Amino acid sequence: xxxxxxxxxxxxxxxxxxxxxxxxxxxxxxxxxxxxxxxxxxxxxxxxxxxxxxxxxxxxxxxxxxxxxxxxxxxxxxxxxxxxxxxxxxxxxxxxxxxxxxxxxxxxxxxxxxxxxxxxxxxxxxxxxxxxxxxxxxxxxxxxxxxxxxxxxxxxxxxxxxxxxxxxxxxxxxxxxxxxxxxxxxxxxxxxxxxxxxxxxxxxxxxxxxxxxxxxxxxxxxxxxx
Numbered sequence: 054x055x056x057x058x059x060x061x062x063x064x065x066x067x068x069x070x071x072x073x074x075x076x077x078x079x080x081x082x083x084x085x086x087x088x089x090x091x092x093x094x095x096x097x098x099x100x101x102x103x104x105x106x107x108x109x110x111x112x113x114x115x116x117x118x119x120x121x122x123x124x125x126x127x128x129x130x131x132x133x134x135x136x137x138x139x140x141x142x143x144x145x146x147x148x149x150x151x152x153x154x155x156x157x158x159x160x161x162x163x164x165x166x167x168x169x170x171x172x173x174x175x176x177x178x179x180x181x182x183x184x185x186x187x188x189x190x191x192x193x194x195x196x197x198x199x200x201x202x203x204x205x206x207x208x209x210x211x212x213x214x215x216x217x218x219x220x221x222x223x224x225x226x227x228x229x230x231x232x233x234x235x236x237x238x239x240x241x242x243x244x245x246x247x248x249x250x251x252x253x254x255x256x257x258x259x260x261x262x263x264x265x266x267x268x269x270x271x272x273x274x275x276x277x278x279x
Contacts, residue, residue, distance in 0.1 A: 054078055054079060054080050054098075055078075055079050055080070055127040055128070056079065056080045056081075056082070056119075056123045056125065056126050056127050056128075057074045057079045057080070057081050057082070057126075057127060057128040057129070057130065057260070058081075058082045058084065058115070058119075058126055058128070058129045058130070058167070059071050059074070059081060059082070059083055059084065059130045059132055060084045060085070060104075060106060060130070060131055060132050060133035060159075060163070061084075061085055061132040061133030061134060062083035062084060062085045062088075062091055062101070062132075063085035063086065063087040063088070063089075063090055063091070064090065064233070064234055065231075065233035065234055065235060065249045066132060066180070066231060066233060066249050066252050066253050066256065067083075067085065067130075067132040067133065068090060068091060068249070069249050069250050069252075069253035069254075070130060070132065070253045070256060070257060071083040071091055071099055072091075072094065072096065072099075073253055073254065073257045074098075074128075074257065075096045075097075075098035075099045076096070076098075077257075078098070079098060079127075079128075080098050080100075080123065081098055081099045081100065082100050082102065082115070082118060082119070082123075083099055083100065083101045083102070084101075084102055084104045084106070084115065084133070085101070085103070085104065085133070086103060086104065086105055087103070088101035088102070088103050100118070100122075102114050102115065102118060106133055106154075106155055106159035106163065107135075107151070107154035107155050107158075107159055109162055112159075112162055112163055112166055113166075115163065115166065115167070116166045116167070116170075119167070119170050120170075123170070124170065125170050125171070125172045125175075126167055126170045126171050126172065126175060127172055127174075127175050127176070128175065128176050128177075128178070128260050128261075129163075129164065129167060129171070129175070129176075129177045129178070130177075130178045130180065130256065130260060131159075131160045131163065131164070131177070131178070131179045131180060131205075132180045132256075133155060133159070134155065134156055134180070134182075134198075134202075134235060135151060135152045135154070135155035135156055135198075135201075136152070136195070136198045136235055136238050136239055137151065137152055137197050137198065138194040138195060138198075138238055138239055139194055139197075140193065140194060141193075141194075141196045144196060144197055148197055149197045152197040152198055152201050153197070153201050153204070156198070156201035156202060156204075156205060157201050157204045157205055157208065160179060160205060160208065161208060164177060164212065168216070168221070171219075171221045173219065173220045173221075174220055174222075174264070175221050175222070175264075176221075176222045176224070176260055176261075176263065176264040177212070177221065177222065177223045177224075178224055178225070178226060178256065178259065178260050178263070179205055179206075179208070179209045179223070179224070179225040179226070180225075180226055180228060180256070181202045181203075181205045181206050181209075181225045181226065181227045181228070181271070182198070182199065182202040182227055182228055183227045183228060183229045183273060183274075183275040183278075183279075184198065184199035184202055184279075185199055185200075185201070185202030185203035185204075185205065185206050185227060186203070186206070186227050186271070186273060187203070190278050190279070192239070192240075192279060194239075195239060198239070202227070205225065206225050206227065206271050209223050209224065209225040209269065209271065210223075210269045210271070212269075213268050213269025213270075214269060217268065217269075222263075222264035222267070222268045223268065223269060224259075224263055224264065224267050224268065224269070224270050224271075224272065225270070225271045225272070226256060226259065226271075226272050226274050227271055227272065227273045227274065227275070228252065228274050228275065229245075229247075229273075229274065229275025229276060229277055229278070229279065230243065230245035230246070230247065230275070230277050230278075230279050231245055231247050231248070231249055231251075231252045232244065232245040232247065232248050232249060233249050239279070240279055243279065245277065246276065246277055247276070247277075252274070255274065259272075
């Protein structure tokens with residue numbers, strides 16, 4: 054069995070992704086602060102660990118588990134995200150830091166810790182946002198979120214170049230509107246045409262085969278605006 058680590062699995066896309074991988078003969082390490090929703094499913098291939106991704110000391114739980122149980126990781130999906138929706142003049146440095154800690158710094162730190170375990174041919178998929186794409190339509194209130202997702206895209210490109218000799222692939226998916234709790238936080242009342250289950254299915258398949266065709270690429274997965 055291959056091994057997949059997924060962050061942000063308590064709800065939405067991450068919750069659906071963890072189930073997809075587990076039901077398709079992957080061993081899954083599901084990371085989120087709240088592990089109740091996945092734990093209640095009692096799927097045999099899923100291990101849940103309660104992790105605050107913004108706390109570096111918590112990330113050691115992940116490497117401890119991998120070192121003791123798996124030895125290698127085949128797929129890492131950095132799906133967790135933090136969104137603060139405020140007018141720019143109301144945003145504080147603390148708000149920016151809170152968002153960047155999850156959307157950028159935690160991705161970098163977790164990836165760094167897992168590099169020794171990432172197998173040849175492994176695939177790291179970073180879940181970004183269409184709002185982080187230069188030239189895309191931007192929306193008021195999302196200065197911290199959208200700028201952090203832009204930073205994540207650049208980080209993905211750099212890591213792909215840095216680790217291509219080790220044959221570790223890095224790609225980013227810049228998602229458009231998906232019907233999740235986070236969408237409701239960003240655009241209250243907006244109804245997306247894509248469900249969390251549908252997007253999870255897309256990401257699952259991309260994680261399996263996308264690295265055969267792409268490395269260091271940013272794919273825009275958006276049919277609507279927002």
